[in-house]
Amino acid sequence: MDTPTVNGERLWRSLMDLARIGATPKGGVRRLTLTETDRDGRDLFARWAREAGMAVSVDAIGNMYARRAGTDPAAAPVAIGSHLDSQPSGGKFDGAYGVMAGLEAVRTLNDGGIVTRAPIDVIAWTNEEGSRFVPTMMGSGVFAGVHSLEHALEQTDVDGVSVRTALDAIGYAGTAQPKALGAYFEAHIEQGPVLEQTRTTIGVVLGALGQRWFDLTLSGQDAHAGPTPMDIRKDALLAASHVVLEVNRIATTFPDYARGTVGQMLVRPNSRNVVPGEVRMTIDLRSAKNDTLAAMVAALKAALAAIENDCRVSAELNEVVTFPPSEFAPALVDSVREAAASLGYSHRDIVSGAAHDAVYVSRVAPAAMVFVPCEGGISHNEIENAAPDDVTAGANVLLRAVLAQAQADVSAPRKNKARAACCGRTDE
Amino acid sequence: MDTPTVNGERLWRSLMDLARIGATPKGGVRRLTLTETDRDGRDLFARWAREAGMAVSVDAIGNMYARRAGTDPAAAPVAIGSHLDSQPSGGKFDGAYGVMAGLEAVRTLNDGGIVTRAPIDVIAWTNEEGSRFVPTMMGSGVFAGVHSLEHALEQTDVDGVSVRTALDAIGYAGTAQPKALGAYFEAHIEQGPVLEQTRTTIGVVLGALGQRWFDLTLSGQDAHAGPTPMDIRKDALLAASHVVLEVNRIATTFPDYARGTVGQMLVRPNSRNVVPGEVRMTIDLRSAKNDTLAAMVAALKAALAAIENDCRVSAELNEVVTFPPSEFAPALVDSVREAAASLGYSHRDIVSGAAHDAVYVSRVAPAAMVFVPCEGGISHNEIENAAPDDVTAGANVLLRAVLAQAQADVSAPRKNKARAACCGRTDE
Numbered sequence: 001m002d003t004p005t006v007n008g009e010r011l012w013r014s015l016m017d018l019a020r021i022g023a024t025p026k027g028g029v030r031r032l033t034l035t036e037t038d039r040d041g042r043d044l045f046a047r048w049a050r051e052a053g054m055a056v057s058v059d060a061i062g063n064m065y066a067r068r069a070g071t072d073p074a075a076a077p078v079a080i081g082s083h084l085d086s087q088p089s090g091g092k093f094d095g096a097y098g099v100m101a102g103l104e105a106v107r108t109l110n111d112g113g114i115v116t117r118a119p120i121d122v123i124a125w126t127n128e129e130g131s132r133f134v135p136t137m138m139g140s141g142v143f144a145g146v147h148s149l150e151h152a153l154e155q156t157d158v159d160g161v162s163v164r165t166a167l168d169a170i171g172y173a174g175t176a177q178p179k180a181l182g183a184y185f186e187a188h189i190e191q192g193p194v195l196e197q198t199r200t201t202i203g204v205v206l207g208a209l210g211q212r213w214f215d216l217t218l219s220g221q222d223a224h225a226g227p228t229p230m231d232i233r234k235d236a237l238l239a240a241s242h243v244v245l246e247v248n249r250i251a252t253t254f255p256d257y258a259r260g261t262v263g264q265m266l267v268r269p270n271s272r273n274v275v276p277g278e279v280r281m282t283i284d285l286r287s288a289k290n291d292t293l294a295a296m297v298a299a300l301k302a303a304l305a306a307i308e309n310d311c312r313v314s315a316e317l318n319e320v321v322t323f324p325p326s327e328f329a330p331a332l333v334d335s336v337r338e339a340a341a342s343l344g345y346s347h348r349d350i351v352s353g354a355a356h357d358a359v360y361v362s363r364v365a366p367a368a369m370v371f372v373p374c375e376g377g378i379s380h381n382e383i384e385n386a387a388p389d390d391v392t393a394g395a396n397v398l399l400r401a402v403l404a405q406a407q408a409d410v411s412a413p414r415k416n417k418a419r420a421a422c423c424g425r426t427d428e
Numbered sequence: 429m430d431t432p433t434v435n436g437e438r439l440w441r442s443l444m445d446l447a448r449i450g451a452t453p454k455g456g457v458r459r460l461t462l463t464e465t466d467r468d469g470r471d472l473f474a475r476w477a478r479e480a481g482m483a484v485s486v487d488a489i490g491n492m493y494a495r496r497a498g499t500d501p502a503a504a505p506v507a508i509g510s511h512l513d514s515q516p517s518g519g520k521f522d523g524a525y526g527v528m529a530g531l532e533a534v535r536t537l538n539d540g541g542i543v544t545r546a547p548i549d550v551i552a553w554t555n556e557e558g559s560r561f562v563p564t565m566m567g568s569g570v571f572a573g574v575h576s577l578e579h580a581l582e583q584t585d586v587d588g589v590s591v592r593t594a595l596d597a598i599g600y601a602g603t604a605q606p607k608a609l610g611a612y613f614e615a616h617i618e619q620g621p622v623l624e625q626t627r628t629t630i631g632v633v634l635g636a637l638g639q640r641w642f643d644l645t646l647s648g649q650d651a652h653a654g655p656t657p658m659d660i661r662k663d664a665l666l667a668a669s670h671v672v673l674e675v676n677r678i679a680t681t682f683p684d685y686a687r688g689t690v691g692q693m694l695v696r697p698n699s700r701n702v703v704p705g706e707v708r709m710t711i712d713l714r715s716a717k718n719d720t721l722a723a724m725v726a727a728l729k730a731a732l733a734a735i736e737n738d739c740r741v742s743a744e745l746n747e748v749v750t751f752p753p754s755e756f757a758p759a760l761v762d763s764v765r766e767a768a769a770s771l772g773y774s775h776r777d778i779v780s781g782a783a784h785d786a787v788y789v790s791r792v793a794p795a796a797m798v799f800v801p802c803e804g805g806i807s808h809n810e811i812e813n814a815a816p817d818d819v820t821a822g823a824n825v826l827l828r829a830v831l832a833q834a835q836a837d838v839s840a841p842r843k844n845k846a847r848a849a850c851c852g853r854t855d856e
Contacts, residue, residue: 192655209654213700223805225689225712226637226781227620230680237690238676241669248666252658261653262665263700265693272641272691272710282700284653353654377655 003400004112005343008392011104015391018044018084018100019092028382029092033085033127033138034062034166041084042172045099045124052106054122058174060149062126062167063139065176068106070119071409076182078116078406079365080105080398081123082357083139087131091384093189093374093391099124101187101395105402116406118182125357126172132157133166140357143178144364181365183332183405186358187398188369189386193377194350201393202340202347203371206333208359209257209286209351210293210325216243216304220313222269222277233275237267239311240279246303247283250296256289257351258296283317288325288351326359329366332401336368339400345393370397431828432540433771436820439532443819446472446512446528447520456810457520461513461555461566462490462594469512470600473527473552480534482550486602488577490554490595491567493604496534498547499837504610506544506834507793508533508826509551511567511785516559519812521617521802521819527552529615529823533830544834546610553785554600560585561594568785571606572792609793611760611833614786615822616797617814621805622778629821630768631778631799634761636787637685637714638721638753644671644732648741650697650705661703665695667739668707674731675711678724684717685779686724711745716753716779754787757794760829764796767828773821798825 021041022031031037042064046056049066056066067077082098102122109116125143130136133155141147153164167173190196195203220234244262251260264282283300287293304315340347350371352359358367372394375385449468450459459465470492474484477494484494495505510526530550537544553571558564561583569575581592595601618624623631648662672690679688692710711728715721732743768775778799780787786795800822803813 241672244669261703263702264698265695267693270692273712274691275689284701
């Protein structure tokens with residue numbers, strides 16, 4: 001049986017229709033989790049899912065599961081998911097694309113009258129962004145047992161509203177008991193520049209980088225820039241500059257997609273003619289391998305000790321976030337790569353620099369991701385954009401990989417193809 | 429004739445009495461120029477000067493000249509000066525010491541009944557600090573012709589009050605026509621750490637460093653710290669860190685008291701997991717020689733060009749302050765050194781990293797300075813402090829150097845020694 005290809009126009013139209021909910025004047029989306037805007041987005045997804053013949057259930061943290069039944073009642077669901085919530089000034093694709101691509105895959109199966117052995121779940125995870133309630137990836141985190149349900153429900157926003165209260169208010173506190181997944185796929189815009197710059201359509205995501213985040217305070221001594229000779233200064237900014245160079249050196253010399261960033265720096269007293277006595281800065285180290293990440297941290301600490309001595313400053317380093325690297329399930333990654341190849345799309349292996357719901361899900365189920373390029377690598381911004389052809393290509397790869405897991409059941413009676421016709425053209 | 433030594437107790441008591449005017453709770457002084465507090469300080473100085481037998485006159489920018497007459501009507505005055513205004517949170521010694529040391533020198537001459545051929549002026553310059561009205565060193569700048577009187581009088585504070593209005597309000601807009609000076613001496617706390625750290629009592633000031641101040645903006649590109657590989661980043665903070673190291677390298681390898689400081693740095697967007705796309709920073713280069721300073725600037729520009737290329741950023745460098753180096757009059761510098769040596773004080777040649785009134789005066793008259801140590805090198809701060817013995821030593825050096833220029837006239841009848849007795853013990 002040939003795998004059908006998705007209806008790209010219908011997918012794009014769904015994305016644009018969904019983006020009207022919470023649309024911002026600059027063309028972005030503001031759909032903060034568990035707000036009325038989020039509810040409207042969830043309601044639209046639920047309506048579309050039901051129109052596609054799916055049964056929608058909601059669990060206690062508000063994760064939505066739209067199920068297309070399979071022929072084998074014992075088979076674990078093959079899931080496709082992502083999130084519908086956005087950053088405060090977010091774009092139309094981050095998260096929404098993964099859910100709509102899942103919906104389009106089901107619509108395409110409907111169009112082709114294809115039934116599968118395993119059920120197919122399209123999942124919208126609650127609060128991936130973490131903008132209103134921390135932690136990020138809350139829904140998938142509860143699903144994967146990373147956070148307890150109680151802990152998640154107790155979190156509050158800046159106005160003191162809890163997740164529990166917000167879920168009740170929008171009517172999305174459900175009672176479904178989520179099932180163990182047989183496989184999980186997530187399509188997402190890359191949120192980085194690699195695919196665009198290498199003119200590649202599909203990113204075959206091997207896993208996500210582990211992250212170790214630090215706060216560093218360097219203490220020297222304020223001194224007047226004029227009267228203080230160079231050799232007796234305790235210049236915290238000179239020390240901080242050495243740290244920036246060392247972080248860069250570490251990230252460019254270690255293997256396994258090593259990255260290192262100093263994103264934040266505060267200089268005190270920050271006066272033109274005063275040698276800075278204190279600098280507070282952040283350090284973000286990432287790598288795809290735990291051992292490499294540990295070696296990078298050790299190299300950072302060794303460099304810091306030398307800098308303390310050479311620059312006559314004292315350093316206080318505190319680790320504030322530790323997030324281990326994730327490796328996606330090799331069989332599913334292979335299946336994504338094969339799907340891209342068989343469809344004739346340019347593709348390359350890539351790692352996700354950021355975390356996604358798939359990272360948490362991968363702790364309890366085989367998981368993989370499909371990346372598509374986004375314009376300028378820009379995300380978490382109202383100008384976030386992606387090309388319709390790339391969006392279509394990613395959904396085609398997703399569909400093919402999902403079908404490989406859910407197994408088209410050619411012995412089963414073909415379903416009524418007209419089911420989803422109201423929402424798009426059929427191929428008949 | 430032996431040169432007398434000053435009355436250290438009297439000098440210290442005058443400093444402490446003056447410091448009561450504008451005293452802050454933390455032991456400092458807030459005596460902003462041309463305020464009522466400044467007027468009170470000026471009034472006290474004028475009263476003390478008259479009690480010491482001096483004639484007080486005021487010029488159009490408010491500079492005060494307290495004159496002790498000499499025996500030769502044709503001789504140009506030998507002046508001792510500094511300023512009575514303070515920083516908003518200033519100390520008891522910055523400026524005040526120079527004026528009180530001058531007053532103490534005259535009191536000591538009175539005690540000894542010593543008359544001089546040249547008159548001796550003790551000068552309090554208006555608005556050295558520049559905290560309320562810019563530019564700094566306003567009074568000595570007008571005296572030296574660096575600024576026009578009109579320009580200075582038109583400057584306004586943050587409330588829109590002009591220098592002219594403020595001078596009138598406190599009654600210190602005078603009409604005296606300042607005379608050309610035969611020599612000018614200024615005693616000052618070092619405002620730096622060299623004397624204290626080298627356990628030296630007297631700094632023989634060779635001149636003041638030239639200064640060239642720059643604003644630098646480095647523009648790269650914001651990028652997410654996770655998804656962006658190291659080799660395609662345009663990290664403005666990495667570039668800025670290279671600049672800091674280059675400024676340090678230049679300042680530590682060039683001669684003539686070269687100094688280089690990056691005191692201010694602002695990182696954008698300054699977010700932990702975003703590669704910074706822009707950094708704004710300041711660069712302060714100093715040296716005692718103009719040619720060296722020019723070579724330092726050339727080295728900076730060459731380094732910047734390389735950094736732009738290596739880090740894929742663009743740099744915009746703007747010079748915002750240019751202040752040429754000053755060399756004090758060699759004969760007066762020698763006389764300060766000889767005075768320190770003959771008095772048995774430890775001494776060393778030193779350059780002033782900051783500008784002082786003497787720097788402007790040196791453009792129109794032979795000038796020199798005497799530095800004494802201050803605790804921790806700290807100034808422009810309420811905790812500014814100096815040791816009484818050092819304060820006394822500086823005044824003794826000043827007196828000896830002044831007498832060498834003003835020439836004690838042993839043929840003249842000795843003056844009445846009791847004149848200043850009301851203000852301190854006499855040595856009789």
